[in-house]
Amino acid sequence: MKKVPISFKAYSIFLTVCASALLFYLVSATPRLSWQHILLFGLLIWLAESFGIDLPKVGAVSVSFALLYAAILLLGPASAALAALSTAVVWRDIKERSSFYRWLANGSLAILDTGIAGLVYLYAHGPILMVKGLSYSDFPWILIPFTLCAAAYFLINSSLVSMGIGFLEDVSPVNIWLFDCKWAIPNYFALAPLGVILAQIYVKTGPAGIILLIAPLLIARQTFQVYMELRGAYMGTVKSLVVAVEAKDPYTRGHSERVAEYAEKIARQLHLPEEKIETLKYAALLHDVGKIGITRKILSKTGKLTHAEYRKVKEHPEIGVAIIREIEFLKEVVPAIFHHHERVDGSGYVDGTKGEMIPLMARILAVADSYDAMISARPYRPALDQETVIEELTTYSGSQWDKILVNALMIGLGLNANPREGEKRKGQMSLVGYI
Template identity: 40%
Template sequence: MIKLNKQNLYFLIILLIATLFLIYSYKSLLAADIKTFIIFTILALLAETLSVRLVNDAEVTVGFAVFIGSILVLGYEVSIWVAFMSELLCEIRHRIPYHTFFKKITNIGLYIVMVGGSGLIYERLGGVPGYINLQQNLFGFLALILTYFLINVGLLTIGLSILYKKSIKYIFSTTFKWALPNYIALAPLGILLAIIYINIGALGLLLFLIPLLVARHSFKLYMEMKKVYLETIQALATAIEAKDPYTRGHSERVARLAVAIAEELKMDSDFISNLQYAALLHDIGKIGIPEEILNKPCKLSEDEFSKIKTHPALGASIVKNVDFLAQASSFIMYHHERMDGSGYPVGLKGEEIPLGAEIIAVADVFDALTTDRPYRKAWRLEDALDELERSSGVQFRPAVIKALKKVLEREKIWKDAVN
């Protein structure tokens, strides 16, 4: 028996609405022009196959433009079946594993609900399949686009929020904040598709495929550029740690924990991206520190420690002139400051210290305490957390310590933090 938790309830509601749409529109499918139906199904399948993966296992496609065109040409009832058949064939092509069966079926249901809901609104506002007049029904076209966007992003945000146990605000800001401009950019292509098909026919769709593929390629390049940025930063972090075998993997662990803390604090996606970059590179300034100091197995002299204290400012100066790292530089610069003003390199205190720097400081110290160093063995995880809590309000911001504790308790990453 299937347990009716939030996730299963979400699946059932989507599938119920989708099933009702399919039953309601079946008679319209039987009366539809089969050639046009097949053409739009193939176009939608092609568009959905050429998807671009985002974070949180979400994907973006140019299928929106095809579904808009289908609604305008065939009407929403037949377009429901275009969505159903194209998505079903797409999932069959990927050979659905049993453990993801309900998730994939729900994904098909989401497309049916998006096309059915937005198309229904469009036709209720005066839209007529096969007839396009932007001047007469501009409000209907805008409602079609907006409704599709709201259903798509709204339902996916709720679903991912349930799946990953994150807030709706966080899922939206990290995954879908860019989506409305993307929909606005693709909507004219959908209208163009409908106009071409109505006036020229199937051969005219070859003209449509060019801008459609260009739009998909442009977005793919954008996502790949972001991936290259992150991989470049990770390579730099690895190069830094090559000087000190005891800190191998330290930057990635700090980045992972810092991001989790920021998510717990409900920070937005831009902040989290900058924080991740800064956390990966927080020790980049150690490039300028002699290896004999970094690897010294006993206590540092005052002169040696004064050299160590230069690494935050040196690190910030290295990254501040790189466009996509400029905002991360202040987090690197101040991650050794303390709430009581006794930190370095400037001696900031309290709220003067950027929150991102505070988060990195907590993640940095936690990881340092729980891993072996040349001068001591790793602390027990519980002891490390107790030590951080004792320093709350003196060295660290209390809100960040509380967030760390919640992250460790909720996500159970005690072992991940040190492995």
């Protein structure tokens, strides 16, 4: 089990206090709770949540919103919040033995988002459908409480979940919201009408009617599943290309993964959006894929490369682009791979592009790639010690690498710069060769 950060523990306790106060208020303001409906919806919501789909970063999405929404419209905020409480410990939590604080946070979140959305619905004059079913005369005005309720649920749920994940993973909640939650908005608005239909059928036919609606819910789940599997297949393609390069060049084993790790550290310091970070990681994993087209003899040569051999090595960014150009989902990483050996002073290869004309991802890769090259042993030299690495980075920041990005990496890695060392060899070429 992963260690739970103290900030997340505090957040869970804070949510629990708020949720308990809200639940107390809701229950005491409700004259009679209908437990058989609460238990039935609790069970259905638990099943839907338990078999949700994992999201790319962290967390999961499920079709349980349709059921939760139906519970709010049918039973009102107090009963809906009690039914939603079943999601505190879902199947995946049992399987993964999630921490107690996660249970607390999940349970409290369920009460807060369902309870507040339910209150919004009541204050917007939404009727409790178990008491008074829908009729044609309710339209179109009924759409106002329906919409406000769904919007309140989405805003509260997505914000509180993003904050929780932010504390858990130590990443910006805004990035999480944009990457994981933003694209779920259409899903919420597609599931809300389903929730209304579900509620109305429940009023007319009782629990049996819900079974009729299981099919569309399963199809919605399947759509998510396919989308997530596709993402998994993309990563699989990238990983097999990485394996192919590393089989060819054993000295760079693990290099691509480490470059991806350092590139991510730089990107996080720059607060790049999650989508960009994801693309950058693909680019980092594949930056040297073109080495597939270079002979093993050259790649593992321990002595100095001849001019002709070095010329061949310098072709690897172009070969890499030729390999991945036709793969649709990798289109965005092409410029980063093509330019990852450019230098900001224009003396790099492939085409000597300068400064900010070099794509940002390529500049990030250049720093991450060189850093890993320096700290790893190569066939032609041993690994450099930390002091030399810092000296190299400081000296050639601004000529070989983008200054801001070097700083970002040093901050990300907790390295301390020694500016005096950097001054000594300004204007000379770097001691270290990177291919």
